Amino acid sequence: MTTIGFLACETTLPGAGQRRGDAFEHDLMIAALEPAFAARDMILTVVDWEAPLASFDGIELVMLGTAWNYQDKAPQFLDKLEALAAAGVSVCNAPDLVRWNAKKTYLRELAEAGARTIPTLWREVVTPRGALEAMETFDTDRIVVKRQVGAGAEGQELIRRGSLPDRDWTFGYPAMLQPYLPAIASDGELSFVFIDGELSHALRKLPADGDYRIQSLYGGVENVHEPSPEEAQAASTILAALPDPAPLYARIDMLRDDDGSPLLMEAELIEPYLYPEQGPQLGPRLAEAVAKRVESQ
Template sequence: MTNIGFLACKTTLPDTDHAPGGQDAERRGDAFEHDLMIAALEPAFAMHNLQLKVVDWEAPIEAFVGIDLVMLGTAWDYQDKPKAFLAKLEELEARGIIVCNPSSLVRWNATKTYLRELSEAGANTIPTLWREVVTKKGALEALDAFDTDRVVVKRQIGAGALGQELVARGSLPGDDWEFGHPAMLQPFLPAIASEGELSFIFIDGELSHALRKRPAKGDYRIQSLYGGQENVHSPSQDEVEAATAIIAALPFDTPLYARIDMLRMEDGQLAVMEAEMIEPYLYPEQGSELGERLAQAIVKRVSHL
């Protein structure tokens, strides 16, 4: 039996999975997605002689004894402790544990300036201004630069729309407003509400499944925490090629898993919003073969052990 670790965090772990004597935390509103992932992976892994073990990424290193490969899973608070998270991954690798995706890729993917590198490599990306500090003046500059009436301000290190703000020309923040984090500013694209965001799930470089994510009425965030809805999407050949081009542009070996989130620009072309390769939710409900695909890919990675 090969032991596979699935990293979680205090707010995605069910209470029964916390270490004895550990302090339980209130589960996130989207922690059900953790449960769906485990339910999809466990039976498929078992068919391939893989034993799945859920571990809090902040657990002592002793909790990883006997584990051969670690998936980053639902470590959804890593952005709050990025240095500690990277240090843990590097420690696991130093002990001979395969980490998927590896710490070198995580370091690159954790700061969204990677999108600038993808653009330089020829990927179609959303126009972006990169700022260490964003004030009302900076938001106005972005509105003018993009010739738009709304801009989205995102953290350069962040996930799940955490701390994200929509700034509109008609309802600007106060003069003393400051975003509070190194930021990226992008024009708001109406396609998020009409067509929705398209997500393409890749396992070992091959497309597994695709889905369309739409926000709740009156919102623009597509995450389930904010009422977003997901549906299976049957992508066109052009859409598959657009998403595959992002995988091809990565400056790393093929990752075990990747979620490429794309949005249609006003010229009709898909542009990458995010290339999620740290701890993305992989939407098993929309991809019935996800568990089997991951199991097969993992078997290849541990076959030399």
């Protein structure tokens, strides 16, 4: 039997003292993957990514899984992935790709390569004056300020022209500033899940009433989405533009603009939730892809 690791963290592991509010998504992933992996003579074992290197003895391949605290410990996380690779463990997605994807300035690179993205200003420090300047630049009364290294909308802020933060406020992290796009509430975010380069399934995510964040942690809901050929092609084009090595899994998140064309929001290559409830074949597809990678080693 081949042992496959699924990296988790202190707040997604079952039995942890204080699990995240969305830790149920970890449970759904494991429930979808375990039987599919077992059918291919693979044992799926959950490991805290911060565990000692010796804890990974006998594991041939690790998926980054639900390592959902990595953004607060990014240097240590990247070092651990590289240490695992150096120890002969196949890491998916690969450390070089993860390092590239960990800082959202990768969106600037994709835009320079021709991807249609949301207009963005990149700032090391954000103050109320900087927020107002961004509103002038984007000709809008609302902007969203996000961490350049971040996940799950944690720490991000929606700032309105009429209610700027106090004069001494700063965002606290290197940031990306974007105009708030009402389509996120009215039309939702579209997510396209790819396994080994092939589209597995797609979904539409909508925020709770009065919110703009689509994650379940904030009351967001997800529904199966049947993508149009144009939408599927747009997501596939982003996937093809990613640097090598090719990802085992990817989630391409997009938002329709005013004319209905998809804009890239994120290319999630590190530890995205892959929505097995909306993609019931996710387990078998991922098990097949992992088995191929193990056999090719």
